[in-house]
Amino acid sequence: MNIVVPIKSVIDVELNIRVQEGKIAKDGMSYIISKWDENAIEAALQLKEKHGGEVTVVSVGPDRASESLRKALAMGADKAVHVNDPAAEDSDSFGFAKILAKVAQRGPFDLIITGKQAQDTDMGGTGPILAELLGLPQVYNVIKLESDEPSTLKLNRLGHQGQEMVELKLPALIAANDSLNEPRLASLRGIMAAKKKPLDVLKLADLGLSPDEVGAKGARVRTLEFQPPKRRAAGKKFEGDAEEVTRKVMDLLANEAKIFA
Amino acid sequence: MDTLTLDDLSGLPGLLTEEEALIRATARAFVAEQVLPQIADHFERKTFPDELVPELGALGYLGANLTGYGCAGVNMVSYGLMLQEIEYGDSGLRSFVSVQGSLAMYAIHRFGSEEQKQAHLPPMARGQQIGCFGLTEPDHGSDPGGMRTFARTRGNTFVLNGTKAWITNSPVADVAVVWAKLDEDSHKAVRGFIVERGSKGFETPPMKSKMSMRASHTGEIVLSDCVVPKESMLPLSNGLGSPLACLNQARMGIAWGAIGAAKACFESALAYARTRTQFGKPIGSKQLIQDQLVEMALEITKADLMNLHISRLKDAGKVTPQQVSMCKKNSVAQALRIARMARAIHGANGISLEYCPVRHMLNLESVYTYEGTNEVHSLIIGQGLTGFSAF
Ligand SMILES: Cc1cc2nc3c(=O)[nH]c(=O)nc-3n(C[C@H](O)[C@H](O)[C@H](O)COP(=O)(O)OP(=O)(O)OC[C@H]3O[C@@H](n4cnc5c(N)ncnc54)[C@H](O)[C@@H]3O)c2cc1C
Numbered sequence: 161m162n163i164v165v166p167i168k169s170v171i172d173v174e175l176n177i178r179v180q181e182g183k184i185a186k187d188g189m190s191y192i193i194s195k196w197d198e199n200a201i202e203a204a205l206q207l208k209e210k211h212g213g214e215v216t217v218v219s220v221g222p223d224r225a226s227e228s229l230r231k232a233l234a235m236g237a238d239k240a241v242h243v244n245d246p247a248a249e250d251s252d253s254f255g256f257a258k259i260l261a262k263v264a265q266r267g268p269f270d271l272i273i274t275g276k277q278a279q280d281t282d283m284g285g286t287g288p289i290l291a292e293l294l295g296l297p298q299v300y301n302v303i304k305l306e307s308d309e310p311s312t313l314k315l316n317r318l319g320h321q322g323q324e325m326v327e328l329k330l331p332a333l334i335a336a337n338d339s340l341n342e343p344r345l346a347s348l349r350g351i352m353a354a355k356k357k358p359l360d361v362l363k364l365a366d367l368g369l370s371p372d373e374v375g376a377k378g379a380r381v382r383t384l385e386f387q388p389p390k391r392r393a394a395g396k397k398f399e400g401d402a403e404e405v406t407r408k409v410m411d412l413l414a415n416e417a418k419i420f421a
Numbered sequence: 422m423d424t425l426t427l428d429d430l431s432g433l434p435g436l437l438t439e440e441e442a443l444i445r446a447t448a449r450a451f452v453a454e455q456v457l458p459q460i461a462d463h464f465e466r467k468t469f470p471d472e473l474v475p476e477l478g479a480l481g482y483l484g485a486n487l488t489g490y491g492c493a494g495v496n497m498v499s500y501g502l503m504l505q506e507i508e509y510g511d512s513g514l515r516s517f518v519s520v521q522g523s524l525a526m527y528a529i530h531r532f533g534s535e536e537q538k539q540a541h542l543p544p545m546a547r548g549q550q551i552g553c554f555g556l557t558e559p560d561h562g563s564d565p566g567g568m569r570t571f572a573r574t575r576g577n578t579f580v581l582n583g584t585k586a587w588i589t590n591s592p593v594a595d596v597a598v599v600w601a602k603l604d605e606d607s608h609k610a611v612r613g614f615i616v617e618r619g620s621k622g623f624e625t626p627p628m629k630s631k632m633s634m635r636a637s638h639t640g641e642i643v644l645s646d647c648v649v650p651k652e653s654m655l656p657l658s659n660g661l662g663s664p665l666a667c668l669n670q671a672r673m674g675i676a677w678g679a680i681g682a683a684k685a686c687f688e689s690a691l692a693y694a695r696t697r698t699q700f701g702k703p704i705g706s707k708q709l710i711q712d713q714l715v716e717m718a719l720e721i722t723k724a725d726l727m728n729l730h731i732s733r734l735k736d737a738g739k740v741t742p743q744q745v746s747m748c749k750k751n752s753v754a755q756a757l758r759i760a761r762m763a764r765a766i767h768g769a770n771g772i773s774l775e776y777c778p779v780r781h782m783l784n785l786e787s788v789y790t791y792e793g794t795n796e797v798h799s800l801i802i803g804q805g806l807t808g809f810s811a812f
Contacts, residue, residue: 176423178423190434226439227439227442227443230439230440230443231443234443345447345450345451345480346443346447347479347480347481347493348444348480348481348482348485348493348495348499348503349481349493350481351440351443351444351447351493351495352440352493352494352495354440355440
């Protein structure tokens with residue numbers, strides 16, 4: 161089973177994110193693989209371990225994206241493709257999906273696994289557009305995956321109030337929820353072996369794409385500006401005996417916050 | 422205001438390769454997920470998290486810097502970074518990793534026959550065989566050349582007699598690398614022997630009443646007419662220099678490790694100082710406390726950079742024993758100081774296992790003593806400087 165996993169390198173959300181002149185400051189930050197993409201990698205590796213085949217990870221981004229690709233190789237992916245072209249930067253979801261579709265079409269594949277959304281933008285657009293461009297069926301928000309034979313997947317997906325059990329014939333695209341699995345840590349042997357695995361670096365031209373189809377130029381959704389989140393106002397502190405404090409709090413909840421209205 | 426981290430001060434991440442950074446990040450994630458949530462409890466109950474051993478094997482942490490036989494073959498810097506993250510968790514767990522890899526496996530890797538390597542190294546790397554390293558005796562610690570464990574030839578066997586004390590992992594070890602003298606009583610007669618659990622006359626009672634390294638197995642090795650086949654001797658071991666070479670191998674890792682414990686103490690003290698309020702203000706706003714935090718951060722930064730530099734020399738094959746001694750002595754002595762300062766900054770909470778400093782502080786008392794005491798490393802460096810042996 162040949163599986164393609166697109167991964168996004170995002171700023172570590174545990175860190176303080178700084179906004180400068182309407183943009184997110186990117187230098188001097190540390191980057192991680194968007195968490196749902198790690199679940200996608202883990203799912204792909206488990207399928208490969210069961211049915212054989214190859215896992216190819218793909219990332220579109222500047223130099224630093226290669227770190228995320230190496231990490232995926234260290235976890236056990238077989239090949240990596242890094243689309244590193246300044247003209248691809250600031251693509252919208254549509255642009256990224258166009259690039260990823262071209263990469264996927266470079267070889268035969270049975271399955272594409274994405275995360276259900278990126279950890280930085282929470283947009284969740286690239287996967288569905290990619291499925292559309294490649295004419296694939298898609299199942300989103302997968303929380304359980306079984307596969308007795310390589311041509312079919314049995315999936316549970318999470319809905320608002322419950323789960324939907326579906327069967328999916330490949331080729332297809334699925335998107336992982338973080339409860340799908342527990343992504344493995346890369347072993348030292350894996351990290352050492354990753355050095356020797358192929359990591360292709362491509363430009364847009366290598367994929368037959370022109371700079372104005374994608375990137376900032378080709379984007380139809382344009383980010384106008386980022387603003388740092390407003391600091392929350394300080395909370396109120398109540399003192400006194402329990403009865404008195406309870407009365408004050410209830411009064412404020414009813415009359416100021418109007419939560420019972 | 423955004424506050425600085427230890428990495429901001431030292432710039433350490435910028436000095437690492439992509440791989441080294443990944444090894445560090447992975448070990449950190451492992452410790453955060455699997456070690457930190459349970460380790461204080463193990464320390465309190467005086468138990469070791471045995472279930473982590475196969476996990477350490479699967480991650481390639483056991484014998485990580487050896488080559489072949491299922492070992493990852495990473496460089497000294499990567500190995501040190503990994504040990505630092507583990508000791509950020511606990512010195513007991515780091516001791517397990519050091520003894521298994523740098524002492525027991527290293528001794529077999531360097532001095533063993535091909536058959537011995539094939540039989541022991543792959544299962545030890547996977548964590549399926551636990552090893553220990555028996556050099557110290559009740560009456561011979563800093564001066565192991567005085568050891569009273571002997572291996573006498575009898576037909577096709579050796580008969581071992583003697584007692585080793587303070588041996589990490591011995592109570593749970595499947596194989597012990599034991600150092601003993603052949604028939605004559607001299608440094609030159611020291612050889613290594615692989616003794617397997619189950620050999621007659623081989624016992625490993627635990628050391629009692631430990632107040633340090635409580636989350637680690639420590640025991641004796643009692644050999645009473647213990648008969649082992651001729652092939653149990655490590656054929657390339659030759660004199661006291663052989664076990665000392667193993668210690669030298671482990672020491673660089675211990676230097677890195679101790680600073681991991683120091684980092685955990687510092688971070689705990691910093692967080693505490695920023696939130697603990699006395700006299701109406703956070704104690705971290707007071708000059709006396711800031712001075713202590715700065716002192717701690719400075720020593721950690723200096724130690725990290727020195728350990729990195731000397732490890733790069735080691736990776737280039739250019740390191741001297743005195744340089745390794747400097748790292749062991751400096752890192753452990755400073756880590757212990759830092760742990761004590763951090764303990765005090767936590768006030769009464771500092772003596773509780775709810776916070777990490779007292780646990781690290783107690784553990785570091787052992788690290789100060791093993792792998793060459795603080796004083797012994799002064800003697801090694803002092804001899805290098807003056808030309809006089811003060812042993
Ligand atoms: C938790 C723990 C785990 C251990 N694990 C192992 C293990 O796995 N394998 C193993 O073989 N050993 C192990 N050891 C033993 C350790 O290596 C010894 O304790 C150490 O070498 C010191 O020996 P000693 O305790 O006999 O102290 P001594 O050698 O008796 O030293 C006592 C004091 O005298 C000082 N001193 C000694 N000689 C001199 C001198 N010439 N000049 C000035 N001062 C001197 C020392 O620095 C020390 O302060 C472990 C110890 C501990 C605490």
